[in-house]
Amino acid sequence: MSTDKHRATAAAILPLVGGPDNISSIAHCMTRLRLTLRDRSLVQDEALRALPAVLGVVEDATYQIVLGPGAVARVTPEFEALVEEARAATPATPAAPAAPAASGAITADDLAAQGAALKQAQKARNATPFKLFLRRIANIFVPLIPALIGCGIIAGLNGLLTNLGWVPSVVPALAAISAGFMSLIAVFVGHNTAKEFGGTPVLGGAVAAVIVFPGVAKIDAFGLELKPGQGGVLGALAAALLAVHVEKWCRRWVPEALDVLVTPTLTVLISGLVTLFGLMFLAGEASTAIGTFANWLLSSGGAFAGLVLGGLFLPLVMLGLHQALIPIHTTLIEQDGYTVLLPILAMAGAGQVGAAIAVYYRLPHNGSLRATVRSALPAGFLGIGEPLIYGVSLPLGRPFVTACIGGAAGGAFVGLFHQLGVAFGSTAIGPSGWALFPLLDGRAGAGTTLAIYAGGLLVGYLVGFAATYFFGFSRAQYAALNRSEDEPRATPADRPGTPAAPGPAAGPEPADPSVLTR
Template sequence: MDKNRATAEAILPLVGDAANVSSVAHCMTRLRLGLHDRSLVREAELRALPAVLGVVEDETYQIVLGPGTVARVTPEFESLLTRSRTPSPSPSPSPPPSAPTADGLAAKGEAMRSSRKARNATPVKLLLRRIANIFVPLIPALIGCGIIAGLGGLLTNLHQLPSLAPALAALASGFLSLIAVFVGYNTAKEFGGTPVLGGAVAAVIVFPGVAQVDAFGRHLAPGQGGVLGALAAAALAVRVEKWCRRRVPEALDVLVTPTLTVLVPGLVTLYGLMYAAGAVAGAIGDFATWLLRYGGAGAGLVLGGLFLPLVMLGLHQALIPLHTTLIEQQGHTVLLPILAMAGAGQVGAAAAVYVRLPRNTSLRRTIRSALPAGLLGVGEPLIYGVSLPLGRPFVTACVGGAAGGAFVGLFHQLGSAVGSTAIGPSGWALFPLLAGDGGLGEALAVYGGGLLTGYVAGFVATYCFGFTHTMLAELNTPPPATAPTTPPRPDTEPAPSTP
């Protein structure tokens, strides 16, 4: 049995089985479950599972599985839920129609997400997920080093603590100078090879001595090819290692396999991959610069408006290596602040839903609880709990993202480029990681203006065009009153129903 399916099957009975699970989601490391009754959780047994690294109780019940693992276990868990839940016929007559509740919309959003995952499990998208799994574990280090770099730059600009600024610069740059090694390590781990051999092959890319290598009459530059070259080199190393494991006698395996795994891909990297990956990386940087320099507002509008659909299709994972390449080349990625505007449009759309449905207390409660996370760039609760199941508000949220992206793109064209020194955070959480050609103050102003534009445009578009008259009539009614747990005594009059 697949280990991820086995993990899902072990977790489900320990959280009260399918009937106790109201929602399923995951972030980089945690399986997030909405549970009807947490007292049914057998936490001691859950923590004892080998795949479970910890448990966190919050708005959702969060099971820490680690990066990469959680992305594989979650679909298996959702599949188990789908198979376990069968509709039960009810002998009682159907109740009168009422407004969809937040739980109903969340269930609808979850069903849409599960259906989308089932339809989109194509080889290309599965490959993109695996590539994302290589880079996601690097995000905490990118964030930490990005903030340290920003702090060091601030001290330099303010002419404060001159002896500390170089130390901060060293701390911030050390990881980026060796990021190819970490990418090689994670690539080999993800594709089933020996991680340290993947790191060893990728390390040649950043070794200063490659400057002495004469490959076809040209000398290499340390770091040439960057993370893309490291990924390709480690992937090739995995292929060579698996070939050796099948053919090298066991008595010689410990000597021959590691040697060939480093030697063959290492030579291919030095005499081919570093050139090819360097050309691709340079083209990515040049294209991003050209696109925003000459595309401006139009490019920002398209990027900001299409990012939410890309997330829905799973294609946003292809952007992670691009962001990392831009950070490695230029010190920041100019694409992320524009793409982050999609979250601003989502927040504005959710606020408009809240205002337009004053009597739907269940949905408004969901929006109130999810908005703080949305402001910090965590948009999944709003997407799958509010806008996507409602339909039209998802489209108007994209309009808000397009408006915010156009704002940031326009200022880039005017010479006020804004970038992020790390990937992962979005919304307000991106402010500490901003960098720009015109200084930190200008970058903060442009990004803040983009967020405000996205909020306002998403709100206005949703308020004016997010609902039909029929949708308003169906949605803008209070949820049905909860039925009493015990029937009234036969010798008393039943209490009047609440209007």
């Protein structure tokens, strides 16, 4: 039955994205089905958003359909199978999206259209070389997230059993299972780096494997002792990037008859030597500096640092700069066993949830927008914020700012406890909100760690709610939004400060888009 449900979801999505011939590649991350489309105009956005299984859509370098954790991993194979089965068939011409009904209220569809326009404009602004490079770096680490989550939860379970003194024979086995992936994560990073930048993946993994090889401890690199794992994921990233450049150079100059022997050999040899006698040391220093700075930042200025990080994370997401944090999180997990930054950054999602609840109660007559909030809130509590951001807060304008205020308050709460010496973090990246609870680890014990994180979420919810409820709408915006769908929309004469025109009403006018964000 579960397979049938996921296949039905895939079958519903396929015609709405233009059919199989409109799709050039299919992938998925933890929450999103990512499609590369040939013709963006064939996609029926509103119909997609209306599907019960779809939590939202995001347009970036790929067209991304938010399905949620777990569901996306089951829908994607079914979707791929349907595409393969239908490749030879002539796709049906997609139906044009239904015209919006002449409605009185500004509805969720109006906000969705505004959000889509904002996303498109932001996408154009984010298409800079630096941000595109960061996106490629993120593509290296995103496929590793499921393993990080699984191993992180097992590590937390192992710690709990160790503290309780239960099942001592099981503890070493759990330790091996949870630590095995992290001990070889450099190899996976090297493999994905070479794949992303156009090299041979296995060569990138082979060069990165040098970093974790135990025998490097016997090498004297210009008087400096090397340690297995020194440089970690940053060293693996740099080594694999070097390997890609060496491989491409070899492809240009090595005769084809010798390519199969010479190119792999030179790629691994040259990149491996540079890694051993340079990159491992430099990356090791960079990794140590990142860990030292992160811990110093929160221990010395925890409340203020938490306020800044929690408040600015959503704007960083909008600018595409949050992707630079992924290798930093991974480096901290590799060094300390957890990243202290993620629980603070997760407070941004708590502010979004609080703001959305305030929108729900502040606009009792706008049934369409309230329905959007109701459908998106469960995902928001689990840390999936896209439906709330692009469907509610961002197109409304002020609620996006007040949501950031809620995130700042939650971040300050968590950061304060770091400053007081109660440091904790997440053993994996990817989840947020309530889904982060199983991944939390810290020095003060599970109970204290969970209580502080829960307190931060509560502060984020409450402050985001209060800020949005009292300051989230201008008078004109509130008047335009808080009306039922059968009421006529405000004409210029109806707006505050404009005398009413005499004579009979002329009927509803189209919404003024500017009123949504005033």
